Amino acid sequence: MNAAPNDPHAPGRGNTLESVRRNNLSRVLSLVHRLGPSSRSELTRHTGLNRSTIAALVAELSAAGLVSESVPGTQGQVGRPSPVVRADAACVAFAVNPELDAITVGLVRMNGEVVSRVRREVSRVPSVDDAVRLAAESIDTLRREHPEAPDWQIAGVGVAVPGLVRSRDGLVRLAPHLGWRDAPVAERMAEATGLAAYAANDASLGAQAEQLFGAGRGHDDFIYLNGGASGIGGGVVANGAPLGGLNGFAGEFGHNLVTAPHGPSSPTTGGTLEEEVSRARLLAMLGLDGADPEEFASALRASDDARVHAEIRRELDILSVALRNAINVLNPERVVLGGFLAALAECDPAHLERQVGAQTLAASWEGVSIVSAELGSDLLLIGAAELPFSAVIGDPAGFARRAEARTGGSDRALIPAIMDQRAAHARADGTAAVDEQKGTSDD
Incomplete structure (x- = not known):
């Protein structure tokens, strides 16, 4: 169910005052999510809204369980400090990453913190049924392990799939290494968990995670390549926004030819980046059946086998061709490598860098840096969680109403009334609807 639910209260519907208010709620929550803890005065400056409007919007988001406020210490400070707004720790999402050898499920907060995870290893390539069942069981395990679970505001479930995933509905068109084709993964996950569920390509989600919380932060133009058990994928951020393409398939660097194909042409013919730069080949040379990213990187660094060193050099040379092509076409300021590609590059x-620089147009190579992803093994879980969090950020008021409807009567039952009361108060001040249009500010 990648598309947002059909909510009559969604932004852009109804009267102008309500639409502006709901859009402003989204703007404020987006800033807190993107910038991290922010004072009310900072939110005022970034949005152009005045202080009373920001106070009302923050109160609504707090009542919905999406943000919390605290007052910083006043020692050595003149005047009353501006309260600091941060994502509420109780607002969480579940993240799922199916791979050839395991299904990993994480509990993630809106600030990008992975609270805990469950890794279920599998003895054979998991089917869609296997993945959904194991993910649902792991989500139940995480809920049982956390006594605070009844107080969670659960945004939903995000699935990071190593394959082509249609952005509008989470349909996996093709995940060749998993053997999945035209699989309604988001729909199946929603049915199994009873939660809003979304799915997207794993590497594209990795790029989004690095943009928000890692090596892409502060960079508007970068490419991300991730290497995992299922091959190599990628994501592109251009002018500060993800580049998805018509159906969300952009960034499939792993299927680019980097050498002449070895046989009849097909989408998975040898000669592609993921055929030539291979985690499985390196694992076999290291004498390992499998390894998590940290174990793989450690074994690669520690090896004194001349054959391993020669293979590392060969694969780096092939990787340099792919990076040369990407840099010449996309002109990024940064290349971020994740998964086993980061471990390979760090050898x-x-x-x-010499190989890439020697092959790339001088003007395109100027100012480009090649760095490792910063989020480590949390990367794809953080990225997957961004799917449900993005839906909440797009319509916080709608999320609050749906959450209240699901609970059918708890402390959250007061949310709509509180939010409407706050909105009425803001409108009485004459600020809720006009600030966005006029860009007024008290600061």
Whole structure:
């Protein structure tokens, strides 16, 4: 169910005053999510809204359980400090990453913190049924392990799939290494968990996670390549926004030809980046059946086998061709490598940079840096969680109303009334509808 639910209260519907209020709620929550803890005065400056409007909007978001406020210490400070607004720790999402050898499920907060995870190893490539069942069981496990679970505001479930995933509905068109084709993963996950569920390509989600919380933060133009058990994928951020393409398939760097194909042409013919730069080949040379990212990187660094060193050099040379092509076409300011590609590059980063620089147009290479992803093994879980969080950020008021409807009567039952009361108060001040149009500010 990647598309937002059909909510009559969604932004853009109804009267102008209500639409502006709901859009402003989204703007404020988006800023807190993107910038981290922010004072009310900072939110006033970023939005152009005045202080009383920001106070009313923050109160609504707090009543919905999406943000919390605290007053910083006043020692050595003149005047009353502005309250600091941060994502509420009780606002969480579940993240799922199916791979060839395991299904990993994480509990993630809106600030990008992975609270805990469950990794279920599998003895054979998981089917869609296997993945959904194991993910649902793991979500139940996480809920039982956390006594505070009844107080959670659950945004939903996000699934990071190593394959082509249609953005509008979470249909997996093709995940070749998993053997999934035209699989309604988001729909199946929603049915199994009773939660809003979304799915997207894993590497594209990794790029989004790095943009918000990692090596892409502060960079508007970068490309991200991720290497995992299922191959190599990627994501592109251009002018500060994800580049998805018509159906969300953009960034499939792993299927780009980097050498002449070895046989009849097909989408998975040898000669592609993910056929030539191979985690499985390196694992076999290291004598490992499998390894998590940290174990793989450690084994690669520690090896004194000349054959392993030669393979590392060969794969870096092939990777440099793919990076050359991407840099010449997209002109990024940064290349971020994740998964086993980061471990590979860290074996000889100077060699990789020399190779890329020697092959790339000088003007395109100028100012480009090649760095490792910063989020480590949390990367894809954080990225997957961004799917449900993005839906909440797009319509916080709608999320609050749906949450109240699901609970059918708890402390959250007061949310709509509180939110409407706050909105009425703001309108009485004459600020709720006109601030966005006029850009007024008390600061």
